[in-house]
Amino acid sequence: MSEATHLDRREFVKALGGGIVVFVNLGPVTLFNSRAPNAFQRGYPEDINAYLHIAQDGRVTLFSGKIEMGQGVMTSLTQMAAEDLGVALDAFHTIMGDTETCPWDMGTFGSMTTRFFGPAVRAAAAQARLVLTDLAAGRFGVPRDSLTVENGVVYVTADRSRRVTYGELARGQEITHMVDEKAVLRAVEEFSVMGSSPPRLDGYEKVTGAAQYAGDVRIPGMLYARVLRPPAHGATLTRVDTSSAEGLPGVTVVNEAGIVAVLSPDPETAEQALQQVKADFDVPEATVDTESIFEHIVRVAPAPNVSEAGGDLATGRSQSARTFSATYYNSYVAHAPIEPHTAVAEIQNGKATVWSSTQAPFSQQSTIAREIGFAEADVRVITPYVGGGYGGKVGGLQAVEAARLAKITGKPVQVAWTRAEEFFYDSFRPAAVIEIESGMDATGNITLWDYQVYGAGSRGSDVFYDIPHRSVRVYGEWGRAPQGMHPFDVGAWRAPAANSNRFAAEQQIDVMAAAAGMDTLEFRLKNTTDERMVSVLKAVAEAYGWESAVTPRRTGRGRGLACGIDAETHVALIADVTVDRDTGVVKVDRVVCAQDMGIVVNPDGARMQMEGCIAMGLGYVFSEEIRFQGGAIQDVNFGTYELARFSQMPRIDTVFVSNDELPPKGGGEPAIINMGAVVANAIFDATGARVYRLPMTPERVLEAIRST
């Protein structure tokens, strides 16, 4: 540790007002801290992932670069800290996503908060507990192991009248402690806070309307901005006339460096002013649309990455008694958080402060600094509560726009996208094509798995069935897709690529089970020895009350099964559906979900995520699909782009497969990945028809039934 870093920590603790601070750098460096950018310049320790501050009044503050967007991590991270520090939850204050006070973080996505950030928090808390216990040992003149900690109080175990609180121990102290050893964490048997489901820390604010989101920030003199938008991606502005807008009272017009905006102290006036702006755009001719995109994606696909390979496909074919070929499709899907992208920016004395609805405050800080020509240290991004993200709030154009307009006008500026802007600038879940050729021998052992995915990506394509001859080839993974593959931005959408991959793979398994004349659960169990997968399959079957049957039964009601792995969590679902064979309308009656996610930090919170995944998934299963013509997005609001609703809700049962041997794994995404296949497999059981394209609209279901 360098001397300079030492000094920075001391300065830093002074700024916090004394007390005890415990920093932790657990690594793995590549996951957390590949840059840890200019933290050092801010007089801020550069090599830390998390820290805790114990104040002289006993209050504890947990600082986290992660953000709260509904997934409940404000509560679960605090539970982890409380557990290992030995204090009650209500002694905590948790600060998230503020680039000025929180340690650098890559962003909140990938179900990584609990898996990777959680251990850092626990280590910091465990170390803080040791530091405090040692202070108490010194005060009482007894060895550390003769002391007990309970609720922020250290006792001499043999004489509980000798006691001292954490706050008393922190008084007059200015201690920094760097965790550079593996701390001893509390064992599962000792848990009192982890493994329980206390009321969420964000709950009271959220049910009273007090919870602050970016659009709720009010700064005196703030202007509401509306930005001129093109009618299509790829369009260029050829002429603009802002003279009418300029004539409106109180309206400021900006036309500078590629941004045309109108601003007003009142958002409705800004909207009216935008209507007065006359603009012509040169719109390139559309070459793809909602229907032709699939052929296009396959045609322009780059050479594949082989994400999995084993055996030899030709041998697999020759060993197969039967082979099965199918192609699966899914359309572009929007994130559609109910809170559109919003930011407020204020520039004062050469420093920019930006309140942003973002999943990645630190990368926003860099982007904003670059775009407005400020040093990173002079840009502070504060993340209030985020009104839903699902992967859609990783980029942050709205925050850049707010910062640029604040710089240009010299006033605080809010940029809050309308619903149409939100649909237009979304980074959609990519349309995808998946081609599978699979084979099995005469006894139902899978012998061949030749899997090619275009446009989605590799996540969720793992082959956990025991297939000797297999190949998974990924063409144009999202984030690395070549220019022109997609007519607009695509990005991470809750378990990116996994929803597409499981829709295809788990249907293909079902196709083979039916052809083998085997029950679909037995077929899966026969073909996998993955122990965690076997456990979740058995658990979901037991919770459901599974009885062996060969599909399809064609009774109009059906039962589907699907499973997968996401964020190191193993998950299996069973769904019951009723299909109206005259209209193609499908009602999901019941969904049972079993998950092995290792240690469950907050069971109720984990169930909320599972339920949300299942319910949200019904949207992309049945109705969500972005209609477009070239770069023009035709869905601009919820009237045509249909999310899941109350009346679609099935009965939902959630089950955990206990696995306390394993540290906590991801919980925000796994349960959604199988929603396509579990419903498609149930439709097959109900009707004998296979639906190969998402969303499975009534028209597509009807078409499948009629062509069966």
Added chain:
Amino acid sequence: MTQTISFNLNGEPVTLETRADRTLLWVLRTDLELTGTKYGCGAGLCGSCTVVVNGRAVRSCITNLESVEGKEVTTIEGLARDGRLHPLQQAFFDLGGYQCGYCTPGMIMNAYGMLQQNPRPARADIIEVMENNLCRCSAYKRIVEAIETVAGQTGGSHE
């Protein structure tokens, strides 16, 4: 053209000198600084802006200010009394009827409006009335459970 508009807001009289054709949502969020009522779609399609006017849930994003003249407007900020949560708020809190929380004020206000009209709705009534309120986190199951709890026990009153 500026007009004088008066109404009761969360039990207190307010008077505004402003244009009558302004939208209630933005007047609440800007002039009156009550930011609990949220913009979601601007077209009455998602319900996150729901407030209660004279006992009925309305979409404030498509409601003219003029139309609330002389009426009783209740927003999410007006539900808790003396620091005590309204039973609906308490039920959403206890049962986890929210995730990101952004649609939550609209959900609670829509349910509050329903209970004003029908204190003992059956599950099917709840689903029908809540149908056009969207929750992207999809906490629907628990929202229904929360409303059912209140509908059964207290009919939605504070007492």
